[in-house]
Amino acid sequence: MNHQKIERIIKDFGHERLCGSKAEKEFAAYLKKECEELNIPAEIETFNITDYEIGDEQLWIDGEKIFCKAYMGCGCADLTAPLFYMPTVDEFSLAECKGKIVLLDNGVAEKKFRSLVESGALGLIIRGGSIQHKDPFLRRRELRFASRLEENIPCLLIGTEDYISILKNHKKQARIIVEQKALTRRSYNVAAEIEGEIEESIVLAAHIDSTEESLGVYDNLSGCMALMEMAEYFANHRPYRTIQFLWCGSEERGLLGSIAYCRRHKAELKKAVCNITLDMIGSMIGGFCMMACANRESLEVMEGFAKEKKFSATSKFILRSTDVKPFVYAGVPAISFARYAGDEVAPIHTHYDTPEAVTPRSIIRDSRFICDFTAFLVNAEEFPIPRIIDEQMEREAKEYIEK
Ligand SMILES: [Zn+2]
Structure with missing residues (x-):
């Protein structure tokens, strides 16, 4: 992926992409088409979400x-x-x-x-x-x-x-007026697959939706683009393990897309050895963070790889609040990457999440590191991360999904 393509994607899709909206659907259709142009079979999988239509909202104080x-x-x-x-x-x-x-x-x-x-x-x-x-x-x-x-x-x-x-x-006194109604909307996941030589698989995920009033460029067109970069790479370099790509909808409304995906693909996930979730990369400033969301062994694997590549990054053992949770719940060790610019520079979920929050150069730099790391994992003779979930993280994920 080059600078021009990144700029074009930001221009075409760097606008509010609410879950269940036309914009979310259009971005999903674009990603499917991009996969198919690379000869990667891709499907749009829909799922229902509860949404609300606000009729009136007023507050009067004295x-x-x-x-x-x-x-x-x-x-x-x-x-x-x-x-x-x-x-x-x-x-x-x-x-x-x-x-x-x-x-x-x-x-x-x-x-x-x-x-x-x-x-x-x-x-x-x-x-x-x-x-x-x-x-x-x-x-x-x-x-x-x-x-x-x-x-x-x-x-x-x-x-x-x-x-x-x-x-x-x-x-002293307030008058509150609220009118709203609940309705069901359809939201969208894009699932694609590059078949490997063995049955084991890795699932790569990034959410496509944004919050209200946010252009959602940093959070999370950036992660979606990194996944596209990887689709392009692995379409030309057949992986040893199978790679599942998931561009998911409705993350911002409670990880609804990845939850729907993990339910639908429950049987296949038994063969999944790892999930890598990308959420917010490519910011102009800020440190790169590698998060182990299931076990400490994966932390060591990431740290070792970054050191070998002389890639500057910090690491954390944390069940990140993003699409890793449904995978952890399904027993799949998950890891996540982000570059954190900080709230004062690129406050996510606000109308300050604009194209200025990221740079094509930074998106490419982060995508390449993530792609290299994924290639190392996916082609490893023996998979370096055990299929173990930390008890506390398992509890946290369960509590979130079953709430
Ligand atoms: Zn996000």
């Missing part, structure tokens, strides 16, 4: 309208009630929240949310964004556990500046 975003999956309402600030969710605060709209500094985990509902809170206003982002960017959030609640209350996200202003000025 008669003044405030910019807000409703949580996907929260309750619908048009209600007015007194405000109540709750810096910590404890028994004393919960005893006072009945009939009130509660201001919360941070997000709501399921347990916290349930205790607020049970204590009679009528609605939630949650602080989002950051004091540095003056143009209030608010990434829409989701109550992923909402469908399990019998009773549901409305939840709104507001900017940090507005949030502080409400408290500073001792505002």
